[in-house]
Amino acid sequence: MADDLGDEWWESQPAAAGSPGVLAANANSSDALCGPSKTWIWTELNQRASSLQKPSGDEEGRDTEMMQQDTAPVPEPSQETKQPMECFLTQAKETKEETRKTKKWKKKKISEILAKSEPKPGTPGDLQQLIKDHYSGSRSVIELEELNLPDSCFLKANDLTHSLSSYLKEICPKWVKLRKTHSEKKSVLMLIMCSSAVRALELIRSLTAFKGDAKVMKLFAKHIKVREQVKFLENRVIHLGVGTPGRIKELVKQDGLNLNPLKFLVFDWNWRDQKLRRMMDIPEIRKEVFELLDMGVFSLCKSESLKLGLF
Known part of the structure; x- marks a missing residue:
């Protein structure tokens, strides 16, 4: 098949636009090309190479955000662990216990005793x-x-x-x-x-x-x-x-x-x-x-x- 073509097939095969071989070949063959076609081809090759080597703006922004998220400091847990509701509950219990104690030891009045029982003669x-x-x-x-x-x-x-x-x-x-x-x-x-x-x-x-x-x-x-x-x-x-x-x-x-x-x-x-x-x-x-x-x-x-x- 190579014999039928006459020329070596790998020399005429189109290479990747961004490969170094293409760039070198384009550079070496600059003398062979002339006119506006030479300038257009060279500009097109440079644009393709730059697009392959540099990431797009969106991808670059996403990478920056990911890096910021990875390197962002983790917020420390707050040290304020007070529970005011529990304090109020304990105080309420204490006051109830104190009132119970005062009621328990409260001396009865004579009127209360006489109201429950009839007066007895001396x-x-x-x-x-x-x-x-x-x-x-x-x-x-x-x-x-x-x-x-x-x-x-x-x-x-x-x-x-x-x-x-x-x-x-x-x-x-x-x-x-x-x-x-x-x-x-x-x-x-x-x-x-x-x-x-x-x-x-x-x-x-x-x-x-x-x-x-x-x-x-x-x-x-x-x-x-x-x-x-x-x-x-x-x-x-x-x-x-x-x-x-x-x-x-x-x-x-x-x-x-x-x-x-x-x-x-x-x-x-x-x-x-x-x-x-x-x-x-x-x-x-x-x-x-x-x-x-x-x-x-x-x-x-x-x-x-x-x-x-x-x-």
């Missing part, structure tokens, strides 16, 4: 227990046993059905006889202790059906001086006294009142004030009561010359 055992609790920190075991009052010194307690006059008639049926035989000054036959001067006036008004012709004296500190009461007791015979333990104790201390002729000592035990407190629930009154009992009342009870009543 008994001699209540007074005995108060005496034991009051002196347990300052007295020995032997001294506490000596303070135990015999049951015989207690009168029948009020069952919350009596008025003051009806109760006194029950515990002292021979009051008229005692009143007539009493003639000693600076003393009384019966003492009624209460928590305040206002309560003392109420009790005095409710004694009308019981006292008869007996002389009643107010024994409290409101608008009345101790000296005036001492003079009054020295000059007159008094059968019945109604007052507060603080003033009665002061009269005994100043030798204005003698407790030896005393026959009945009545506690206004079950009455409650506006705060629903009994007289022995008030610390100041309770302290004065026990100070008065230490001034000869315990010894009179043990000798059975004095009787105690809880109204």
